[in-house]
Amino acid sequence: MTVSNIFVAIETDAPPPQVTSRSDHPVPRIGIQTDGSTPLETNKFYANFFLGGQTNPTWTHPYSVSWSKGSGAYKSWGLAVAHTERSQLTFGPPNTDAASNPPRYFISPIGIQSLILSAAQLDSNALTTLTTDSLNAFSVNVNLASGPGLPPLITFPLVQGMGFVTGVYKGAIPEVQSGVAFKSVTYVGPVASGKTYKYRAILADDTQWLIYVSSDDSSYAFNAFTLINNMCLQGPANFNGWIQVTKLPASTSNGEAAYDKSAGAYPTSAKISGSVQGSTGTYTLSWTKQGVVSQTLLMYALPHHSQSFTSATVGGQTDMVLETTTKGLATAVVADSWTLSETDLPTNMDFAPWSPSRGSVKTLSSSAISLMNTAGEAELSQDISQQTNLNSMYFSGKGLAKFAAIVYAIHDIAGNASLALAGLQKLEDAFSVFVNNAQTFPLVYDSAWKGAVSSGTYSTGDSNLDFGNTYYNDHHFHYGYFVYTAAVIGYLNPTWLDQGTNRAWVNMLVRDYANPISDDSYFPFSRSFDWFHGHSWAKGLFDSADGKDQESSSEDTMASYAIKMWGRTVNDTNMEARGNLMLAIQARSLRNYYLLESNNTVQPPVYIGNKAAGILFENKIDHTTYFGTSIEYIEGIHMIPQMPFSAFTRSASFVREEWDTYFSNGRVDSVAGGWRGILYANLAIIDPSTSYNFFANQNFDYGLLDGGASRTWYLAYSAGLGGALGNAKRDVLSDGFIGMGGQTGPYDPNEARGDSTGKIERKHRIREFLQRLS
Structure with a gap:
């Protein structure tokens, strides 16, 4: 696979006509300055500036900023800047489910106003207004004016990772204030081109800050x-002019020199580009800058960035680091762009069970195939429509994806074409309900924020209905299941793709949560996935004191896997390559921030014993879920759905540590309901035999399956990862090569080739399989 540009349009047409448009979204666009035609980002880091009271913080990392709005010791109306150290974190009570008793959460303080960029005209006038413009994926402009309709006195270009917080002043009396109080302020002198003058401030908490005036x-x-x-x-x-403030790290040998060399320049926006060649994906973040443009920018990199920098970008790294709230140490990098590389893209992963050592596996023992057929007959006899036409896009999508996995496994792995095609027809019928927009709560196109949302909240007034879908919560979770299902249907029945509006409807969902371009008139760029953080944010149009958050890292990766497989099915190589790169980036970010092995050096050491992080916010991590505190919920929400990508993003070493911490020595069998099935499916990554034997039990209890899971797929998955190998070698020798090319009985050399060719092919394939077993 060679793709020179992975960020190309999927399509740019309007949503299909059955998805009607409405402009009365219940969330007002507070202070947003836009022409009304540009799609608005709903799940990005700066959303607190146009939600609620506009005062909750925004995290650019390593800094947070917030509108003071008359609060704090100085009663300022400017933009407050804060940075917290790890020593300031508050840790929760112990998690007694883990032997090491790690704290159940940690949280960084908010409300600290170390420095405030303001103006005398603002602080003497409670009519101060905050507006935003240029709402892009990596940046936004925040403006403060002394009254409604007046031009801004200060504009703050906020960009993820920025090394300075910059205020651009227009005819104001500038003030740099401190809610902590100044212990001293010293004028140092000019730096750089002579346009920039430096002050050093020591605050009452003994932190040192630098102030640059240009x-x-x-x-x-x-x-x-x-x-x-x-x-x-x-x-x-x-x-x-413009004023820039930044914190001087306590321990650095050349911090001030690095800041001095970059002061005066500031970023205003960012662009991303990317390419894929073979199993290597490369992406570049480049910034537009203003101010003293001859100066090179100083930006802060998160740990997963530093780990994947190319050699050219590594050269810009300094020894200066600052803590972030939930992403470990950020490293200052002097460069106008970064190039990052991932060298382990899962290009050989398809719909079949997959692991790093075995790749995609479609060849199973006859005993496993027999059990799959038995389970498949039972599960495909169920009423698919009843399980999928629900009042929830999330649960409907999970149900559809469950049956898609069954149909695929029966067709391609068990080779039972007649059963699979009967199930496929039922699946297509169930899916058509959604394409025709005839489900309980049809989708509507929201022309205010610009996106495809559930009509549920419009109908009921309940903002939390379907997990807040109407408010843009969880779109990648919900729609990823539909995209995966469509990929399976289109793979098994390519004619389906061009029937009616099937392709356009699925592309609409992809464009809604993972649009690859920034000039689409109907959807914003990459609503959910944050290319700076390396994972998605699930929270949409709800203001939050702790910023954006995400509860399920595995459903995040499911959404990217769905993009990869839909791209493969519709022959959109750019989309497939983009999905592969997203999965590789997510695997890295999850290792650093979500799935915590004992050797993790990013999160606080005392927290590592929790294993799965829990809900990761921008300002805290909480080892819990939104729906309960049982340990199987907290760990299991980062397992579902168990699919080919699972062994890619969930390393065997992590799964072993997590299993030993919570579920080993029979503890798993005390878990009730569908969560037990989830745990046993996850076990296949490290112990496929035990996993397979659980699902192969002739007295298997179907009540131990989650509503989005099936025994058929779990048998295929655990067997494919090696769970049925004890019988596979014997079955191959006695019955012929099983499960490849649609065979369910002894190999027929005349089926697809001439007799002699077939025999040779059989020998090669058996030899290859036996080598794999060994």
């Missing part, structure tokens, strides 16, 4: 800022 105005006098009290440094009237 101006293109020839009348600006150096050292023009005066400390008027212990909380306010004030500049001259009618100031036109």
Whole structure:
């Protein structure tokens, strides 16, 4: 696979006509300045600025910023800047389910106003307004004006990873304030091109901050800022320029020098580009900058960035690090762009069970295939429509994906074409309900924020209905299941793709949660997946004191896997390559932030014993779920659904540690209901035989299956990872090569080739299989 540009349009047409449009979305667009035609990002880091009271923080990492709005010790109306150290974290009570008793959560304090960028005109006028513009995937402009409809006095270009918080002033009396209070402020002198002047501030908490003042105005006098009290440094009237503030790390050998070399320049936006060649994917983040553009930008990289930097980008790294709230140490990098590489893309992964050592496995023992057929007959006799036409896009999607996996496994692995095709027809009929938009709560196209949302909240007034789908919560979770199902249907029946609006409807879902371009008139770029953080955010249009969050890392990767497989099915190589790269990036970010092995050096050491992080917010990590505190919920929500990508993103070493921590020595069998099936399916990654034997039990209890899971697929999955190998070698020797090319009995050399060719092919395939077994 060679793709020079993975960020190309899927399509740009309007949503299919059965998805009607409406403009009355219940969430107002507070302070957003837009022409109304540009799709708005709903799940990005800065959403708190246009939600609720507009005062909850935004995390750019390593800093957080928030609108003071008359709060704090100084009653400021400016933009407050904070940075917290690990020593400031608060840890929760012990998780007694884990032997090491790790804390159940940790949280960083909010409300600290270390420095505030403001203006005298704002703080004397409670009519101050906050607006936003240029709402992009990696950046936003936040504007403060002294009254409604007035031009901004200060514009703050906020960009993920920015090394300085920058305020651009237009005719204001600038003030740098501190809710902590200044212990001292010292004028240091000019730096860089002579346009930039530096101050060093020590706060009452003994932290050191640097303040850089720049101006293109020839009348600006150096050292023009005066400390008027212990909380306010004030500049001259009618100031036109930009002020930048940054924290000096406690331990660094060249921190100030690095800051000095970059001060004066600031990023205003970012673009991403990417390519794939073979199993290597490369992506580049490049920033547009303003100010003293001859200066090179200083940006902070998260741990997963530093691990995948190419050699050229590594050269820009400094020894300067600052803590982030939930992503470990961020490293300062002096560069106008970063290039990152992932060298382990899962290009050989398809619909079949997959593991790093075995690849995709479609060849199973006759005993496993027999059990699959028995289970498949029972499960495909169920009423698919009843299990999928629900009042929830999430549960409907899970149900459809469950039957898609059954149909695929019966067709391609068990080779039972007649049973599979009968199930496929029922699956297509069930799926058509959604394509025709005839489900309980049809989708609507929201022309206000621009996206495909459930009509449920419009009908009921309940913002939390279907997990907040109407408010853009969880779209990648919900729609990923539909996209996967469509990929299976189109793979087994290619004519389906061009029937009616099937292809367009599925592409609409992909564009909604994972649109690859920024100039689509109908959907924003990459609503869910955050290419800076390396994973998605599930929270949509709900303001939150702790920022965006995500509960299920595995359903996040399911959404990317669905993109990969839909791209393969419709021959969109760009989409398939993009899905492969997203999976590789997610595997890395999950190792760092979500799935915590004992050697993890990113999260607080005392927290590692929890294993799965829990709900990861921007400001805290909480080892819980939104629906309960049982340990099988907390760990299991990061397992579902158990699919080919699972062994790619969930390493065997992590699964072993997690299993030994919570579920070994028979503890798994005390878990009730479908969660027990989830746990046993996950066990296949490290102990496929025990996993397979659980599902192969002739007295298997179907009540131990989650509503999105099937015995048929779990048999195929655990056997494919090696669970039925004890019988596979004997079956091959006695019965012929099983499960390849649709065979369910002894191999027929005349089926697809001439007799002699067939015999040769049989020998090669048996030899290959036996080598795999060994």
